[in-house]
Amino acid sequence: xxxxxxxxxxxxxxxxxxxxxxxxxxxxxxxxxxxxxxxxxxxxxxxxxxxxxxxxxxxxxxxxxxxxxxxxxxxxxxxxxxxxxxxxxxxxxxxxxxxxxxxxxxxxxxxxxxxxxxxxxxxxxxxxxxxxxxxxxxxxxxxxxxxxxxxxxxxxxxxxxxxxxxxxxxxxxxxxxxxxxxxxxxxxxxxxxxxxxxxxxxxxxxxxxxxxxxxxxxxxxxxxxxxxxxxxxxxxxxxxxxxxxxxxxxxxxxxxxxxxxxxxxxxxxxxxxxxxxxxxxx
Numbered sequence: 382x383x384x385x386x387x388x389x390x391x392x393x394x395x396x397x398x399x400x401x402x403x404x405x406x407x408x409x410x411x412x413x414x415x416x417x418x419x420x421x422x423x424x425x426x427x428x429x430x431x432x433x434x435x436x437x438x439x440x441x442x443x444x445x446x447x448x449x450x451x452x453x454x455x456x457x458x459x460x461x462x463x464x465x466x467x468x469x470x471x472x473x474x475x476x477x478x479x480x481x482x483x484x485x486x487x488x489x490x491x492x493x494x495x496x497x498x499x500x501x502x503x504x505x506x507x508x509x510x511x512x513x514x515x516x517x518x519x520x521x522x523x524x525x526x527x528x529x530x531x532x533x534x535x536x537x538x539x540x541x542x543x544x545x546x547x548x549x550x551x552x553x554x555x556x557x558x559x560x561x562x563x564x565x566x567x568x569x570x571x572x573x574x575x576x577x578x579x580x581x582x583x584x585x586x587x588x589x590x591x592x593x594x595x596x597x598x599x600x601x602x603x604x605x606x607x608x609x610x611x612x613x614x615x616x617x618x619x620x621x622x623x624x625x626x627x628x629x630x631x632x633x634x635x636x637x638x639x640x641x642x643x644x645x646x647x648x649x650x651x652x653x654x655x656x657x658x659x660x661x662x663x
Contacts, residue, residue: 409570409610409658410450410537416475419453420446423474428510433467436634439651440542440574441615442471448613449572449658451475455537458483458530458564460522460557461544464499466506468542473517485522485530524553528560536564540572543654545598546588546629558605562661571607571659573598574616576629576652591629595655602659611658621653 420443424434451457453475462469462484469484476482486503487496507514521527539561548554561571578584578592599609625631629652631638636646 409660410452410455412447412451413453416451416453417443417447419475420451420471423471426470426474426513428474428513429470432634433465433470436467436651439616439618439633440467442468444615445572445574445613445656446471446540448611448615448656449538449540450570451538452480454479456481456483456535457538457540458485458522458536458561460485460530460539460541460561461547462486462503464502466503468540469503469506469514469517472540474513477513477516481518482516483518483520483531483536485520488521488523488527490526491523522557522560524548524551524556524560528556529563530560531564533563534566536569537566538570538572539565542574543576545573545575545593545601546591549586549588549593554601555604558602558607562605562607565661567661567663569661571602571661573602573657573659574654577617577623577655579623589628590623590625592623592652595657598655599657602657606661607659608662609657610660613656613658616654616656618650618653620649621651623653 424437424443451472455476457472457476457480459468459472459482466484469482473482484503487493487500489500491497504519507517507519520530522530541561545554548557565571575598576592578590578594578597580594580596582594584594584597603609621632623629625646627637629635632646632649632652634651636643638646
C-alpha cells in the first residue's frame with residue numbers, strides 16, 4: 382500500500398470517528414439500569430400515600446422519566462411541583478445520592494394566599510422526611526419577577542407536569558420556557574407533560590379548560606429556542622373527550638362535579654396527555 386493510500390485511509394477513519402462522536406453527542410440521554418432500579422425503589426417507598434400510588438396507573442412515572450432519559454447522576458429541575466409534590470416523591474430520592482434535585486416553585490415574594498398555603502404544605506412535606514429530601518434544593522421560578530431559579534447553563538434536565546395551562550392563564554408561558562431554556566446546559570433536555578386538547582378545536586389562549594393543543598404547545602416551546610426530539614403516547618387516554626363541563630377538573634383526581642356522573646368520570650380516568658421531549662441545541 383502506498384503512502385498516499387495509507388493517508389487516505391487514515392483520513393477516512395478519522396472522519397468516521399468524528400461522525401460517530403458527533404452522532405453520540407447529539408443522541409438524547411438514555412436511562413441506565415441503576416436509575417431504573419432506583420425508580421422502582423422510590424415508587425415502592427413507604428413515603429408515598431395510597432392516594433398518590435393510585436395515580437401511577439394514569440401518570441406512568443417510570444415510563445415517562447425513562448422516555449425523558451433521566452439518570453440518577455443528573456442535575457434535574459422540576460418546575461412547579463405543586464404543594465403536594467407528586468413527582469418530588471419520585472425524583473428527589475432517585476437523585477439524592479448521585480445527582481441533584483431542584484424544585485422551582487412559587488415566588489416567595491408573592492402575596493397570594495394560595496401560594497403561601499401551598500408553599501408551606503410543600504415545605505412541610507420535605508421537612509417530614511429528611512432521609513429523602515434533605516438534599517433537595519427549593520428555588521423560585523414564577524413570572525414576572527422570579528425568572529432565574531438557578532445559574533444559567535447548570536441543569537442537565539428540566540421537567541414539568543400539567544402546568545402549561547396555568548401559565549397560559551396568566552400570560553407567563555413564554556417567559557417560563559425562556560427561563561427553563563436559560564437554566565439548561567447546551568444539549569440539556571426539557572420533558573413536558575400536559576392535558577391534550579383536540580386538534581379540531583381552536584386553542585383558547587388562556588386554556589381555561591386546562592387542555593392545550595399539542596401543536597400549540599410545541600410551537601410555544603420552540604419559540605423559546607428548544608428543538609423537539611421526541612413524542613410519546615405513554616400518557617395518552619383515548620377515553621377522554623376533552624370537552625367536560627368543568628374542563629379537565631371534571632375528571633379524577635379532582636372530580637369537580639362531586640357525585641354528578643361520578644362513575645362516568647371515574648371510568649374515563651385521568652386526562653389524555655401529550656408527553657414531549659425537547660433539547661436545548663448544543
